[in-house]
Amino acid sequence: MSEAVRWQDYKSHLNPIWCPGCGHFGVLNGIYQALAKLRKEPHRTCFISGIGCSSRIPGYTKTYGFNSIHGRALPIAEGVKSANPDLSVIVATGDGDCAAIGAGHFAHTAKRNSDLTVLMMDNGIYGLTKGQTSPTTPHEFKTKSSYFGNPENPANPLALALAYNATFVARCFSGNIQHLTETIVAGIQHRGFSFLQILSPCVTYRGREQFSILREITPPLPEGYDPKDKLAAYKYAEDPEKLWLGIFYESQEPTLGDKFDAIAGKAAAKGKATLDGLLDRFQM
Ligand code: SF4
Numbered sequence: 231m232s233e234a235v236r237w238q239d240y241k242s243h244l245n246p247i248w249c250p251g252c253g254h255f256g257v258l259n260g261i262y263q264a265l266a267k268l269r270k271e272p273h274r275t276c277f278i279s280g281i282g283c284s285s286r287i288p289g290y291t292k293t294y295g296f297n298s299i300h301g302r303a304l305p306i307a308e309g310v311k312s313a314n315p316d317l318s319v320i321v322a323t324g325d326g327d328c329a330a331i332g333a334g335h336f337a338h339t340a341k342r343n344s345d346l347t348v349l350m351m352d353n354g355i356y357g358l359t360k361g362q363t364s365p366t367t368p369h370e371f372k373t374k375s376s377y378f379g380n381p382e383n384p385a386n387p388l389a390l391a392l393a394y395n396a397t398f399v400a401r402c403f404s405g406n407i408q409h410l411t412e413t414i415v416a417g418i419q420h421r422g423f424s425f426l427q428i429l430s431p432c433v434t435y436r437g438r439e440q441f442s443i444l445r446e447i448t449p450p451l452p453e454g455y456d457p458k459d460k461l462a463a464y465k466y467a468e469d470p471e472k473l474w475l476g477i478f479y480e481s482q483e484p485t486l487g488d489k490f491d492a493i494a495g496k497a498a499a500k501g502k503a504t505l506d507g508l509l510d511r512f513q514m
Pocket residue numbers: 247248249251252253254283353357358431432433434435
């Protein structure tokens with residue numbers, strides 16, 4: 231084990247350029263604290279992101295990382311994990327990056343149970359491009375691209391993750407660092423696809439009051455809540471009044487890597503389709 235156990239050991243030399251007061255500072259803090267708690271060796275950790283304010287995370291963490299292209303963080307992360315199964319691969323994304331252009335990848339990566347941790351920093355707006363309506367912008371909220379208010383109902387990322395059989399589904403708030411840190415730790419420790427919707431206010435395009443508004447409507451899931459009960463997870467995820475915080479659902483299932491290993495084992499048992507055998511077919 232390396233000496234990297236202080237949160238400062240995961241901080242890169244770059245200073246964040248987010249707007250003062252942005253919720254993403256809290257997320258970054260939670261990430262540093264979680265990595266330190268887990269004593270994750272930086273060279274065994276990798277952050278992959280797409281495009282957006284949230285996607286700056288790989289630049290601010292002293293681990294492996296790749297700030298990739300819009301909406302495509304998940305297939306890149308899946309490739310990194312497949313080639314390096316011992317790496318902890320964490321995806322930093324936003325509501326626009328993950329639930330709009332990247333929504334197809336999100337759904338199917340969840341369904342495959344790829345062993346990844348997805349941190350969706352959800353501020354309900356496209357912040358980097360200066361305030362357009364995103365998939366999670368509230369109904370009737372006025373944005374740069376919806377002058378008379380958003381005419382659509384927002385998507386529900388938790389319900390989407392549940393519908394596509396994600397095996398770890400949680401919600402946190404960047405204004406509650408202790409809970410956020412604990413949940414990131416649990417998400418990274420989970421073997422399989424872990425999804426965290428992190429409510430993270432964009433103070434510039436959603437308003438500074440977002441922190442106080444969210445504090446009022448984000449209670450912890452009730453005592454005795456059973457994260458194995460998927461129907462209960464849907465019920466609390468769809469609550470129109472409150473944005474409950476906690477682990478909504480968790481189950482242990484074979485990961486994508488396990489499934490590939492099983493297929494490779496079956497093929498090998500039949501005496502064909504080994505990797506070497508397949509490559510031999512392409513020899514000149
Ligand atoms: Fe944060 Fe919004 Fe500024 Fe982006 S535009 S850095 S999300 S406050």
